[in-house]
Amino acid sequence: MAGNQSLSIVMSNRLANPEHSIDLNGITEPDYIEADDEHVEVGAMARHRDIETSSVLAEELPVLPASAEQISGPVVHNRGTLGRSVGEANPAGNYPCVLVAMDGALELSSVDGTRTVDAADCFVV
Numbered sequence: 001m002a003g004n005q006s007l008s009i010v011m012s013n014r015l016a017n018p019e020h021s022i023d024l025n026g027i028t029e030p031d032y033i034e035a036d037d038e039h040v041e042v043g044a045m046a047r048h049r050d051i052e053t054s055s056v057l058a059e060e061l062p063v064l065p066a067s068a069e070q071i072s073g074p075v076v077h078n079r080g081t082l083g084r085s086v087g088e089a090n091p092a093g094n095y096p097c098v099l100v101a102m103d104g105a106l107e108l109s110s111v112d113g114t115r116t117v118d119a120a121d122c123f124v125v
């Protein structure tokens with residue numbers, strides 16, 4: 001679980017009952033928001049609140065904080081993460097259509113390695 005704002009709903013509706021759960025909140029490395037001359041990068045554990053209030057994003061990619069601002073109320077804002085929001089690919093989710101519209105890409109990592117996939121190849125919009 002990251003922000004546990006989606007998983008808790010799935011579990012409380014008995015749609016999932018995982019035997020084990022792993023709390024990702026001790027992993028601090030992927031919560032960065034950075035920009036250089038060519039790219040803006042947002043880590044998977046960045047919270048909606050981090051995105052909404054980021055001065056880097058306000059300057060470089062203001063559509064992303066504007067999108068985060070529209071997501072639900074304070075609890076979801078303070079806990080929910082971009083990584084799982086994108087991973088869930090909910091048709092009603094705010095970020096996927098923004099990523100596609102901005103020609104964004106996702107860096108996906110597993111024990112087998114890391115690859116980059118265009119957002120347009122991940123989501124049907």
Ligand SMILES: Cc1cc2nc3c(=O)[nH]c(=O)nc-3n(C[C@H](O)[C@H](O)[C@H](O)COP(=O)(O)OP(=O)(O)OC[C@H]3O[C@@H](n4cnc5c(N)ncnc54)[C@H](O)[C@@H]3O)c2cc1C
Nearest residue numbers: 001002003004005006007044072080081083084085093094
């Ligand atoms: C009342 C309410 C209203 C909402 N309204 C909106 C809305 O208007 N727009 C919107 O876009 N969203 C909305 N959401 C969803 C919200 O954005 C969630 O926070 C988000 O979709 C899920 O993020 P999370 O970190 O809470 O995920 P979690 O619930 O923690 O995610 C759980 C699942 O994701 C996996 N996971 C977590 N992090 C990663 C990762 N880095 N890589 C791979 N898998 C990962 C976990 O293993 C687990 O399976 C709403 C949620 C609630 C509760």
